[in-house]
Amino acid sequence: MLTPRWTAGRSAPAAGAIGLLAMLAALVALTGCALAPGSDNRPTITFRYSRFTPAAVTVPAGVPVTLTLRNDDPIDHEWIVGSPEVHAAHRLGTEPVHEGRPTEVTVPALSTRRTTVTFDRPGEYAYLCHLPGHEAYGMRGTIYVRAR
């Protein structure tokens, strides 16, 4: 009676695979329901040649968004997101290093930082590097915050 044992041996892994697929489908469905179309609550922004890539990200409003900020340049940069008033203040600011505020992050040369921000309201928020000359060079991007 080899055949029944062989069949049983194949059906158990197959059932496991189907169960795994069902779990993955459920996870995708849950994640999809939690986010606005096209939005990402874990974006990565890379700094290279004093530019942000991507230069635009879309995130959901009202939930924590964890951003990975990866500086591939051999010089320091900073990532500051906020309203035009926030950026106006930073253009005149003298704070050499930003720590402790999730919307203001210094990213040293060749390093990565993570920050978690909850954007309460839908809208557009610029992110800029305010180190001298970097914004003028083009180190800017936009976060689009979408209602869920």
Ligand SMILES: [Cu+2]
């Ligand atoms: Cu910079």
